Amino acid sequence: MTKMSVDEIKKHLGDHGVKASLPRVKIYEYLNTHRTHPTVDEIFNALSDELITLSKTTVYNTLDLFVKHHLAVQVLIEDNEARYDADTSHHGHFKCTKCQTVYDFDFDLSSTSIPTLEGHRLDDYHTYIRGVCKKCLENIH
Amino acid sequence: MTKMSVDEIKKHLGDHGVKASLPRVKIYEYLNTHRTHPTVDEIFNALSDELITLSKTTVYNTLDLFVKHHLAVQVLIEDNEARYDADTSHHGHFKCTKCQTVYDFDFDLSSTSIPTLEGHRLDDYHTYIRGVCKKCLENIH
DNA sequence: TATTAATTTGTAACAATTACAAATTTGAAA
């Protein structure tokens, strides 16, 4: 995903039924630029210098809003941290339990046939794997 | 999975390097019998009548221990509840957002080829889908 | 400009989890 201008972000939010505001644009911009699956805290800390009155509640509210309007997805890998991702395309996540990095990987669960679920309505698909990344494996001397 | 006797549970725990104790056996028995992916609270509430001194901390500790020794897996679907599953075989979870039921489905992510992850060490695999179950779809008149 | 609606903010409340030290239980060793 290429960097979006402020106007492109405003249009993108609007296309998804979300009115633009400075916090919303900045949060979306951060999410779109930093494809590291940041937590609420990371986003809040990164933006609070520039948006000096930003409230953590606003970050929570805005991310909820983004998820509801399919501008972002919530990424759950650990029971104590919710991460967020502006990439709403179908893909999986690999988290390295050594360096905590969350990698993307190509995998589309929605295109897999799952006979057991016949008859149910499937809304959102999630795939994640935990392990140790190549880099960390090599660093163990 | 068929119901296990207390002795079978003791052996099973032992085989996984976990010493048996009354709370451990009871918690495992509950998990193994109730394949509903219960939360800590559900387990605690279900057992506290019989184990009148049971502490919630013990339930947390014991479930952590079970997960560490691969006697159970943690099932994360919502950001505000950790569920547990004595079925450690590879399978996916479908949660109905109407009735909150968590269904199992046959799917083995570990047997899927994921070229993007070449070189990383993959430890545990998780697949879940949210939607509305057949039953709930039919109940909408 | 005046009025209303939407958004943001700050604080307090809440819920899930963890830390920790005391109490209890277990299980060898004497």
Added chain:
DNA sequence: TTTCAAATTTGTAATTGTTACAAATTAATA
């Protein structure tokens, strides 16, 4: 058995992530 140390459990307090909510601010509309 009794003794003693280790393991386990317990209860409480602390911590963390999140949500509720009302006041303040900002934006939109008349």
